[in-house]
Amino acid sequence: MAETPTTQIKFGILGCAEIARKLSRAISLSPNATIHAIGSRSLEKAAKFAATNNFPPHAKIYGTYDAVLDDPEVDAVYIPLPTSLHIKWAVLAAQKKKHVLLEKPVALNVGEFDRILEACEVNGVQLMDSTMWMHHPRTVKMKEFLSDKSKFGEIRSIYATFTFAADQDFLENDIRVKPDLDALGALGDAGWYCARAILWANDFNLPKSVTALPGTIFNKAGVIISCGAFLRWDDGRVATLHCSFLANLTMSIVASGTKGSLHLNDFVIPFEEKQGTFTTATESGFTEFVTGWNPLPSQHTVMTDIAQEVRMVTEFARLVKSVKHDGAAVEKLWPTLSRKTQLVLDAVKTSIEKGGESVSLS
Amino acid sequence: MAETPTTQIKFGILGCAEIARKLSRAISLSPNATIHAIGSRSLEKAAKFAATNNFPPHAKIYGTYDAVLDDPEVDAVYIPLPTSLHIKWAVLAAQKKKHVLLEKPVALNVGEFDRILEACEVNGVQLMDSTMWMHHPRTVKMKEFLSDKSKFGEIRSIYATFTFAADQDFLENDIRVKPDLDALGALGDAGWYCARAILWANDFNLPKSVTALPGTIFNKAGVIISCGAFLRWDDGRVATLHCSFLANLTMSIVASGTKGSLHLNDFVIPFEEKQGTFTTATESGFTEFVTGWNPLPSQHTVMTDIAQEVRMVTEFARLVKSVKHDGAAVEKLWPTLSRKTQLVLDAVKTSIEKGGESVSLS
Structure with a gap:
């Protein structure tokens, strides 16, 4: 992308995770962000990553994560490291006054996340988790529908599922199935998105209780590779995540309100990069002999020239610039959403550990 | 519909339920069926129903249900009476050698259904429940997909939901919220379809356990107006109904298999009478930067000139003719499916009554 007079926030990337390829591209495509450095435990690996991911020629290549944090030109870091390393590197980054874009799940538990949060607050740096779909313009449009009392009414139930078929190599070797790396397994990875979607649809009101569903599946190392949970609010609202x-690969939301319904089957990653669709229905009824629907649901398409992960980077960089150059306070919304999502995951995990006992959250 | 040389099975209808309007039309549109009689506790009501529902001029109008069963020309009865009356009238109908098309839920519990089943067996009459969507050609196509090991693989999870927004009058006065009529409430009505869909997708293998989800909502009379359940099989398969x-109005199925996924949002009543759509995906993955899906899911449209309820009547009448005129044995498939569906409903109800304790089904 051509340079603009916009202040460009300089990113350092910690590690060469697969997902960092997508984020590197997003940073490059973002008008107010640029890749300044990457660090890996292996200098060679970092160099190779930079070469194969169209890094700008001036990008610094480091053989340690510390070197990235010590580079005074780095404004912000993107941390796609295994979850177990988040607390160490996010806290260190904050202490070095680097703003933090953190992969999900944000921590192994909310206790760890609170230490990250505290470090960010003490050091005045912006924190945001990398839940990309939150930044798609489709998400805004869907939220408008869910918030419309005349079209959707009050939410009564939501189902959110995210599954994908991992191959044998993944199930044995991926960091997401290793108890010392991403110890939350499928719950922390795919489940994060479901928990976030459920909270999002419920205006981020925490449920009263969270109950793990029977039948959690673990791998040999004891990491969750399949699970579900049921969430319940005091007013009768319910939610199920799987x-x-x-x-x-399945990523569906089915939400029903007193007056309307919402459906989509690609909430985490839209089917197509430049557009997102969803279906709504309001005051649905039937034709005379109950042989069809009247009115029919409506399909909505939201076009976007800018992919959701680019929008996320742009929004994060905008906040960083406000803090760093304009003296603004950090935006507390994003870490608040991260914390609530982590609280739900923690409750699911606790309920699983207690054999399906309900865990109170309020 | 013009008369054909086909033997037409003569239907008697017990009662003037709203759903009987749809079924009357279906019988009229079915080439091998005809409306012969209707009985109501009020002769006037029966006459008015016949007049406003295009009954043939020769149709008999009776002021009792018994009169329909005593009419020697009636081959089969359609019973849309409140669930609590099914046992009495289905058993009586069978004893009078009338074949029985029975509204769902088929009984208040499987004990009652077994008495209906026994009466039908002893008297050699065909029994079928009125779950219309089972007869849509779309259902056949979806089942082909679910059974295809290369396209769907083994089923891992399914979510089935059916909700509708009842108005205040319904919630206070409809037979479906009266403890002495349709005592199973939303579970027996909307939940029947979800349980059937879950069993259907699982080749009618009963789950090992059924667990009611927290948060069942009852009306003042103690009838369920909202509930959910979680089903689990020994091999790790899971299902959720709501x-x-x-x-x-929401009627969605989200099913995930090891290799594929299936989605539709109108499984009980298709959006349009003459066609049904559903979406499938197989070995779904992502584009290079995980910014879109590759391959994309496929949408399928199944056209049908004959609506699902007409197909149901035609199939039922075909079986009745085989038994009555061709000496065939009754088809046991349909009552077997009814019984399994009722077993699941019974288990959900028991689990609700036991405060969410798991109920074993195998």
């Missing part, structure tokens, strides 16, 4: 590494 | 009278 996440798994053992079934074909 | 049914409610308190949310906008």
Whole structure:
């Protein structure tokens, strides 16, 4: 992308995770962000990553994560490291006054996340998790529908599922099935998105209780590879989440309100990069002999020239610039959403550990 | 519809339920069926129903249900009476050698259904429940997909929901919220379809356990108006059902298998009478930067000139003719499916009554 007079926030990337390829591209495509450095435990690996991911020629290549944090030109870091390393590197980054874009799940538990949060607050740096779909313009449009009392009414139930079929190599070797790396397994990875979607649809009101569903599946190392949970609010609202590494790619939301319904089947990653669709229905009824629907649901398409992950980077960089150059306070919304999502995951995990006992959240 | 040389099975209808309007039309449109009689506790009501529903001029109008059963020309009865009356009238009908098309839920519990089943067996009459969507050609096509090991693989999870927004009058006065009539409430009505869909997708293998989800909502009379349940099989398969009278019309299935996924949002009543759509995906993955899906899911449209309820009547009448005129044995498939569906409903109800304790089904 051509340079603009916009202040460009300089990113350092910690590690060469697969997802960092997508984020590197997003940073490059973002008008107010640029890749300044990458660090890996292996200098060679970092160099190779930079070469194969169209890094700008001036990008610094470091053989340690510390070197990235010590580079005074780095404004912000993107941390796609295994979850177990988040607390160390996010806290260190904050202490070095680097703003933090953190992969999900944000921590192994909310206790760890609170230490990250505290470090960010003490050091005045912006924190945001990398839940890309939150930044798609489709998400805004869907939220408008869910918030419309005349079209959707009050939410009564939501189902959110994210599954994908991992191959044998993934199930044995991926960091997401290793108890010392991403110890939350499918719950922390795919389940994060489901929990976030459920909270999002419920205006981020925490449920009263979270109950793990029977039948959690663990791998040999004891990491969750498939599970589900049921969430319940005091006013009768309910939600179900299901996440798994053992079934074909599925990412659906079915939400029902007193007056309307919302459906989509690609909430995490839209089917197509430049557009997102969803279906709504309001005051649905039937034709005379109940042989069809009247009115029919409506399909909506939201075009976007800018992909959701680019929008996320742009929004993060905008906040960083406000803090760093304009003296603004950090935006607390994003870490608040991260924390609530982590609280739900923690409750699911606790309920699983307690054999399906309900866990109170309020 | 013009008369054909086909033997037409003569239907008697017990009662003037709203759903009987749809079924009367279906019988009229079915080439091998005809409306012969209707009985109501009120002769006037029966006459008015016949007049406003295009009954043939020769149709008999009776002021009792017994009169329909005593009419020697009636081959089969359609019973849309409140569930609590099924046992009495289905058993009586069988004893009078009338074949029985029975509204769902088929009984208040499987014990009652077994008495209906026994009466039908002893008297050699065909029994079928009125679950119309089972007869849509779309259902056949979806089953082909679910059974295809290369396209769907083994089923891992399914979510089935059916909700509709009942108005205040319904919630206070409809037979479906009266403890002495349709005592199973939303579970027996909307939940029936969800349980059937879950069993259907699982080749009618009963789950090992059924667990009611927290948060069942009852009306003042103690009838369920919203509930959910979680089903689990020994091999790790799971299913969730959700049914409610308190949310906008929603009828979705989300099914995930090891290799594929299936989605539709109108499984009980198709959006349009003459066609049904559904979406499938197989071995779904992502584009290079995980910014879109590759391959994309496929949408399928199944056209049908004959609506699902007409197909149901035609199939039922075909079986009745085989038994009555061709000496064939009754088809046991349909009552077997009814019984399994009722077993699941019974288990959900028991689990609700036991405060969410798991109920074993195998």
